[in-house]
Amino acid sequence: MPDPRPAARVTAITHALTPLRSYLELWDGLRLQPEVCDFVFGNPQEMPLPGFVDAIRRHAEPKDKDWFAYKRSESEAREVVAKSLREWRGLPFDPEDVALTPGAFGALEVAFRTLLDAGDEVLFSLPPWFLYEPMLLSVDAVPVKVRVRADDNDLDLDAIGSAIGPRTRAVIVNTPNNPTGRIYPPATLRALAELLTDASDRWGRPIWLISDEPYARLVFSDAQFHSPSAYYPYTLISYSYGKVLLTPGERIGWLALSPSIPDRESLRGAIEVSQIAAGWLFPNAVLQYALGDLERLSIDLPGLQAKRDRLAGDLSAVGYDLRVPDGTFYLWVRSPDPDDVAFCRRLADRGVLVLPGSICEAPGFFRISLTGSNDMIDRALPTFRRAAPEH
Ligand SMILES: Cc1ncc(COP(=O)(O)O)c(C=O)c1O
Structure with a gap:
C-alpha cells in the first residue's frame, strides 16, 4: 500500500x-x-x-430541556453584542449583523469562508499575528504581505496600494496590533479607506476590510481606539472575549457586519451557512447564555x-x-x-x-x-x- x-x-x-x-x-x-x-x-x-467563574456557574444550571441542545447564534447573545456595539461605536448594529463564534479565530475562519474563493488574494501587514497565513492557506486563499513602517509601526499605505491588484479580495487590519501594540490613527484609516474605495472601483468589486479587533478593549489610558469600520463601509469585525477576560480556553467571540455595508441581508445568511458547513462554528451554549454577564467584565x-x-x-x-x-x-x-x-x-x-x-x-x-x-x-x-x- x-x-x-x-x-x-x-x-x-x-x-x-x-x-x-x-x-x-x-x-x-x-x-x-x-x-x-x-x-x-x-x-x-x-x-x-471571580466574576467569570460565577457567570459560568450560574448559566451551567439548565433551565429547560433545550439548555444544551444545538445552538446557533442565540438571539439574546446577539442582542447583547449589538447593543454594546451601538453604544461603543455609534453605528446602528442590528442583532442580525452579529454572528457568535468560537473566539476571533472562529470569526476569522467564518469571514474567510464566506468571502473568499480559491486563489483570492488577501493582504495583511508584517509583523502579523502568526496564524493569518496558515488560516488563509487552509481556505486556498493567497496571502500577500507588506511590512509596516519601520519608524512607527503604522500601516505602510504606499506598500498596501502597490500590493493591491485584480485578485485582491480582502485586507486584514489588526488594531490594536499584535505584536506591535500599535493602534492605527484616524488619518491612516481614512487614507486606507480612500485607497480601498479607489481600488474597488478600479477592479469592479468591493475589497473587504476584515478588521481583527480582539484587543479593542485592551487600550491604555494614554491612547484611544479607532475602528476601521468607522471609515470604510465594506468592513467585518472579528472580536474575542478570550483577551479582555484572559480566558482564551473558553472560546467565545463574534463576527459583526458593519451596518454601513449596503444590501447585507444575503451576507447575514451566508455567514450562518458558512458556520454550519465549517463544522458548527458556534460557541458552546453556556458561554452564549453567560455573555450578558461577561460583557461587563474586564x-x-x-x-x-x-x-x-x-x-x-x-x-x-x-x-x-x-x-x-x-x-x-x-x-x-x-x-x-x-x-x-x-x-x-x-x-x-x-x-x-x-x-x-x-x-x-x-x-x-x-x-x-x-x-x-x-x-x-x-x-x-x-x-x-x-x-x-x-x-
Ligand atoms: C490578532 C489576533 N487575532 C485573533 C486572535 C485569536 O483570538 P482567540 O484565540 O481569542 O480567538 C488572536 C489571538 O492571539 C490575535 O492575537
Missing part, C-alpha cells in the same frame, strides 16, 4: 507553521518547570476573574498598564529599543542579538520565556506578553538586564 498522505494544502500549512511549532516544543518542555517566567503567549498566569487594565510602564521603562533604561504599546498586552522589543531565536533560547536557559520575532516574520525582534504576573516580572528583570544591549 502507498504511504498515507494528507491533502497537498497541508504541506504548505505545515511549512507556514514550522517556526511556531518548533518553538512550541521548547516552550512545552520548559513552561511548567518551577520558577519559570512565562511571557510567551497571551495565557493567564494567575487565577481567573481584567485589571490599570494593573496591566503598570506592568507595561515598569517593563518598558526598565528595558529602555538599559538600552533595549522599543515603542511603548498603545494597547494589547504585548511589548515588542528589538533583540540585542540580530539572531532573535538564539537570544530567546539564551533567555530560556535562564528561565525567562519570550516569543522570538521570527515567528511573526520579524527576525531581530522579540515579544513579551504582559500577562506574566508581577512576581514573574520581578524575577525576570535581572535576566533581561544581564542580556541588555548596554550590559
Whole structure:
C-alpha cells in the first residue's frame, strides 16, 4: 500500500507553521518547570476573574430541556453584542449583523469562508499575528504581505496600494496590533479607506476590510481606539472575549457586519451557512447564555498598564529599543542579538520565556506578553538586564 498522505494544502500549512511549532516544543518542555517566567503567549498566569467563574456557574444550571441542545447564534447573545456595539461605536448594529463564534479565530475562519474563493488574494501587514497565513492557506486563499513602517509601526499605505491588484479580495487590519501594540490613527484609516474605495472601483468589486479587533478593549489610558469600520463601509469585525477576560480556553467571540455595508441581508445568511458547513462554528451554549454577564467584565487594565510602564521603562533604561504599546498586552522589543531565536533560547536557559520575532516574520525582534504576573516580572528583570544591549 502507498504511504498515507494528507491533502497537498497541508504541506504548505505545515511549512507556514514550522517556526511556531518548533518553538512550541521548547516552550512545552520548559513552561511548567518551577520558577519559570512565562511571557510567551497571551495565557493567564494567575487565577481567573471571580466574576467569570460565577457567570459560568450560574448559566451551567439548565433551565429547560433545550439548555444544551444545538445552538446557533442565540438571539439574546446577539442582542447583547449589538447593543454594546451601538453604544461603543455609534453605528446602528442590528442583532442580525452579529454572528457568535468560537473566539476571533472562529470569526476569522467564518469571514474567510464566506468571502473568499480559491486563489483570492488577501493582504495583511508584517509583523502579523502568526496564524493569518496558515488560516488563509487552509481556505486556498493567497496571502500577500507588506511590512509596516519601520519608524512607527503604522500601516505602510504606499506598500498596501502597490500590493493591491485584480485578485485582491480582502485586507486584514489588526488594531490594536499584535505584536506591535500599535493602534492605527484616524488619518491612516481614512487614507486606507480612500485607497480601498479607489481600488474597488478600479477592479469592479468591493475589497473587504476584515478588521481583527480582539484587543479593542485592551487600550491604555494614554491612547484611544479607532475602528476601521468607522471609515470604510465594506468592513467585518472579528472580536474575542478570550483577551479582555484572559480566558482564551473558553472560546467565545463574534463576527459583526458593519451596518454601513449596503444590501447585507444575503451576507447575514451566508455567514450562518458558512458556520454550519465549517463544522458548527458556534460557541458552546453556556458561554452564549453567560455573555450578558461577561460583557461587563474586564481584567485589571490599570494593573496591566503598570506592568507595561515598569517593563518598558526598565528595558529602555538599559538600552533595549522599543515603542511603548498603545494597547494589547504585548511589548515588542528589538533583540540585542540580530539572531532573535538564539537570544530567546539564551533567555530560556535562564528561565525567562519570550516569543522570538521570527515567528511573526520579524527576525531581530522579540515579544513579551504582559500577562506574566508581577512576581514573574520581578524575577525576570535581572535576566533581561544581564542580556541588555548596554550590559
Ligand atoms: C490578532 C489576533 N487575532 C485573533 C486572535 C485569536 O483570538 P482567540 O484565540 O481569542 O480567538 C488572536 C489571538 O492571539 C490575535 O492575537
